[in-house]
Amino acid sequence: MRVSQSPSSQFRYGMVPEWVIVHPGLSDRAFRLYVLLARYGTSPDDCFPRISTLADRLGVSDATVQRGLRELVAAGCVTVVPRFEGGRQTSNGYQLAMGEQPAQLVDNVVDNAGGACG
Secondary structure (H helix, E strand, C coil): CCCCCCHHHHCCCCCCCHHHHCCCCCCHHHHHHHHHHHHHCCCCCCCCCCHHHHHHHHCCCHHHHHHHHHHHHHCCCEEEEEEEECCEEEEEEEEECCCCCCHHHCCCCCCCCCCCCC
8 A cells, every 4th residue: 555645745845936036146056056945944943054965965066055155145035144052153044035026126127927827
């Protein structure tokens, strides 16, 4: 007998705001990194993977991930939040911009209000 699994246990995914998808200043590398971070979560409390983990998952170097993070931060898509324990920094958490697009992008991102799939 085959045991069925819930969809959430079969598939892992990350939601991405449209303004990030069509952001004119993001490279494909930075976009893929954003999607991978979104898969972990959107707040520093649940999104804190190691640089090396991100690099392994994307098949790139640690330096490439760090460049992608700098690009995401500069574009307003991600905020890096240092995490501390006992007064020492243990890691970085990542706060993903999931709401409205930052004000500086409003004029730069085309809004194609074509419905749910268009």
